[in-house]
């Protein structure tokens with residue numbers, strides 16, 4: 001029985017899989033924040049280059065991956081899949097646990113899978129500069145890397161708590177030539193507005209997005225780039241699941257359940273959509289599970305409604321699961337999962353019950369992270385550890401029910417920049433924050449009123 005299931009460089013996918021082609025209903029229209037009317041390509045062109053806008057609205061099933069992008073992917077792709085034999089032994093399960101490991105990318109997570117094509121298409125379209133936000137720092141790192149490969153300047157608005165918790169992420173981005181500021185910052189109207197009201201704001205992804213969008217919208221040489229949520233981002237991440245299906249074939253196995261942590265939904269899309277395709281084709285019936293933090297339970301406790309993607313209400317309105325655009329989640333350590341909304345595609349598929357959702361507190365998640373690290377040798381990102389925890393829960397439940405399951409999860413990144421979080425956990429400084437129902441209600445009362 002092989003621990004590691006490897007593919008060859010020539011096995012790097014040649015196309016991305018667009019789930020929209022197989023969805024029962026077309027994705028809900030994205031609405032203009034001012035007029036409430038559906039946005040067209042021209043509304044988006046100040047923010048994104050045309051090839052990305054075309055991918056955003058495409059219903060074509062297979063979208064070719066440019067050769068130049070595949071050559072850069074080859075620096076770390078195909079990524080390994082491992083059978084977690086030592087984890088199975090450590091928890092004493094009869095189930096089989098596999099994980100796909102995206103932490104081998106230069107930036108240490110799945111995010112370069114989209115940062116590279118985004119930088120490529122911006123370069124081709126003649127843009128010179130990219131403004132973006134980062135929660136935990138992984139997306140900013142990936143975009144800094146992408147910008148450096150294609151000679152683009154990158155400005156990163158980094159959520160204030162992460163800026164303070166993770167100085168090495170900032171230094172990493174700066175090493176690749178990016179400019180990084182703590183958000184809310186004094187560099188934008190959105191940032192100055194928040195600082196005037198709460199000078200100690202911990203920041204949030206919603207605030208940082210407002211800043212980056214304002215930056216890009218006010219400079220013709222600058223594009224905005226988002227590391228998750230949008231359809232083209234979810235599309236780029238499908239290289240993960242396409243490879244994983246090949247690797248499962250080599251292992252002579254097929255997952256009963258496919259698990260991904262879920263912040264904006266891109267890595268779950270990446271591992272999950274190609275397996276969902278088998279369900280659409282009527283070939284197989286895997287369960288696909290989104291795992292989120294109990295402190296930011298977008299799918300499991302939010303509502304499905306039109307909302308802004310950011311706090312300052314600059315972005316188009318997206319129909320998604322949301323906790324409200326002005327929701328500021330507690331400063332938990334899985335910064336990449338602290339987003340009030342979710343991908344429109346993930347939201348719609350969840351609403352149609354093609355995906356499941358689970359939420360866990362960070363203490364249980366860190367316990368599982370260390371169980372995994374001691375067994376498998378890799379220190380996981382706190383975000384990814386939500387998927388690990390769900391896989392362990394799944395395996396234990398199967399044991400109790402006397403079943404033997406095949407479980408696959410996406411290990412979306414490593415945790416070598418998250419040692420302060422591990423230090424807090426080991427020394428008992430972490431707390432669980434259950435998100436209070438009345439706070440959700442308050443934020444939801446402020447949802448935009450739209451007639452559709």
Ligand SMILES: *Cc1c(COP(=O)(O)O)cnc(C)c1O
Pocket residue numbers: 109110111138139227228229261262263264265266267268336337381383384412413414
């Ligand atoms: C950003 C990030 C996530 C969460 O983002 P999704 O878009 O939901 O995938 C998960 N894991 C890691 C390691 C990340 O960097």
